[in-house]
Amino acid sequence: MELGSLAEWVEGLGELLAVSVALFLPYYQQHKQTKEKNQRAKQVIIGSTNTLLSQNEVAGTASYRELAGFVSIYMVLVTNDKAGEIITLGSDIIDIINNQTHLSSEQIAQIKNKLAELDAIKP
Template sequence: MEIGSVAEWATACAETAAVLVALFLPYVERRRADRKSTRNLKMMLLGIVNRALEQNDPKSLETFLSVSAFTDAAERDKDTLDVARQILELFKSGKADGDTSSRDKEIKALLQTIKP
C-alpha cells in the first residue's frame, strides 16, 4: 500500500476545501442577505415613524405593518415589528389623550431600540 505522491495529496486537500466552501458559502450568503434585509427594514421603519411624528398621522405606519405581516420579515424581524406595533399603539392612545409630548418621548425611546 502506497501513500501517494505529493501532487495527489495536494489535489485531495484542494478538493476537500472546495467541497467545504461549496457547502458553507450558501449559508454565509443567506446570512448576509438576511442582515441586509433587516437593516433595510429598520431604516424604512425609522423613516416612516419619523414622518408619522412630523405629520402626527400614523396611517403609513399602520399600512407598513399590515404589509410586513405577509413578508418573510414577519418571522425574521419579529422583535422589530413588535416595537413598531407598540409605537402604533402609542400613536393611537396619544390621539385619545391629546398629550403628544410624552407620547413622542416614549416613541423616540422605542426608536432607540431598533437602530440599524
C-alpha cells in the same frame, strides 16, 4: 511510507475547499439575506417614524399610512425572531400614535424610547 507529491497535496486541499464552499455557502447567503432584510425593515420604520415626528400633523399623513401599511404587511411575512422584534416595536410605535392628529410630549418620549430600542437591535 510515501506522502505523495506536492501537486497531489494541492489537489486534495483544493477539493476540500470546494466541498466546504459547496456545503456552507448556501447557509451563509441565507444568513446574509436575512440580515439585510432585517436592516431594511429597521431603516424603513426608523425613517418613517422620524419623518412623522418632524411633522405637525401625524395621523392621516402619507408617512403614517406608509408606516402602518409596512408594519401590517411585514407582520405577516416575519420569518425570524429578529424581524419579529423589529416589527413588534414598529407596531408599538403605531399603537402609541393611535390615530392622534398631534402628539403629546409624553407620546413623543415613548416613541423615542421605542426608536432607541429598535436601534439597539442588531440585525
